Amino acid sequence: MISSSAGYAAREVPAPTRDRGAAERIWVRLRDDRSGMIGLVVVGLFLAVAAAVWLGLAGQGWSAADGGRWEPAGPQHWFGTNVLGQDVFQRAIYSVRTAFEIGLAVALLSTALGAALGALAGWYSHGWVDGTVLWLMGVLDSIPFFLFVAAVAYAMQGQPWAMHLAMIATFWTTTGRLVRAEVMKLKTREFVLAARSIGLPAPLILARHVLPNTVHILLVQSTIAFVAAIKTEVILSFLGLGVQDGVSWGLMLAESTQEVLAGHFNNFLAASVMLFALLMGFNLLADALQDAFDPRQGTP
């Protein structure tokens, strides 16, 4: 079943679960998308680095100050050192882990929240549940995001999770709107009507028959949320609202804002090149996923 517009829905064979043919077709389209595969490889490489940091195989010397101040790149310190004599390469590598922790937590939880609330709103559309969820989305979308984070951080008084919480609380709205629209479409399909007519309870129908058919939205939205989370972390860390302990590309860039004017580019180059590579990989992957799931709307 690829998401089809309502007009074609009636003529299609009702498919309550994704058949293998569809999954295979999607994979074939993804495989033939050259830039998408490049994105997948880049993301895979970064994930491997993050795993190596988690397992303690890399980036463990990120906080040791064993070099001179602002040493240039060399065999001892591949990307040079920072103002405290810490190894910039180690810090940049360790930051991959930080990025994946933030990205995964925000992407998974905000997508799950968007799926749950969007499905409820779509299922009970035009009722009070729907009205409440729509109102909540409107409210959250109306508060300028960084001000919302500032408010959450103020309320939580420097808790390290304030940033994650604020992102999850706001990023779900796009997913929620898309899932709501899709569920409104799906609930008129025969397989859903059949499930209702034999008396299955609504939560079961939603979980077993409706939500699995929104996987294409959830997958694409979670990659987009991942990108947004990493980009947001950088700016929040610069504003002092982001990562509180450890190191991240955002903290390295925040550090570099003082250094570049004096001609020290170690932090800036290391963090920005790695950040760009990961974001580019994810953006290419998100585009390819979108095209693979929905070839009609894809870029040619």
Next chain:
Amino acid sequence: MSYTLRKALQGLLLILGVTFISFLLMVWFGPDQTYTLIGKNATPAQIQEVRQTLGYDRHFLARYADYLVELLTLDLGASTSSGEPVSGMLARTVPVTLALMLPGFVLGNLLGVTLGMAAARRRGQWSDRLISGLSVTGMSISFLIIIIAFQVLLCTPYGLDLFPVRGWQVTDLPSYLRYVAVPSFALIFVTLGYNTRFYRAVFVEESARDHIRTAHAFGASPAVVMWKHVLKNSMVPIITRIMFSIPLVIISGSLLIESYFGIPGVGKITFEAITNGDQPVLKAVVGLTAAAFVLIQLAADLLYRAVDPRVA
């Protein structure tokens, strides 16, 4: 008429929502302000008095109503760090922020429409692929990196050294242009990728419609079709896009740009309020900007209705 009424009611509910959230986060859950105001060595009577003026002894809903009244009457109290009235701070900083952010915001959207149109007209050709590829590249660069790079390349001896590194000593038009240039370049650059991509998709979708094919069949030149038929019919998504990017681009953008370049606008006083825990400033800025944004949305909704009778 019922449309206007319905929209107004929705807007009112949204304003209640955004102010309630900012009240909840900053006034209700926010840290106790008592000792910020009177310092150490206060007598129990003094503490009691300050807590009473802060309203800590009052009911939850009464305090929310107080907050609403504060916002409505613009009687916003004084900053806890400088003692200056918040309404005076806003009157001083809002014009600076608008002067700083508007040029980049407007140019970023105009350039985005132009590039999106150019790409949509040559859909699938190499120039479309180039523009689309550059858009994704632009989307992958962090705002902070763009600001730092532009500053180094344009304002320091490591680059061209053309503009002031930071600050805002604006007295006349030439000095305004000197100080607004680099922040505007950064703002245009950071929004251009997203804008181009969005507008391209809008134009591609609009170009596929029947009436466009008819216009081509009648022999109208591609340029005329683009300008008169495609652009005109795409105005609703374009206006919606511009409206909805206001909170992210202008307000959140000013927070980053002003704190980075040391420009005395709303973003900078907000940034300082965040670092100092200056509650009166924070709650005023958050509540007012969110409420103002709801009003802008409402105005846009009513405008659509006036322009396009299909909107219901």
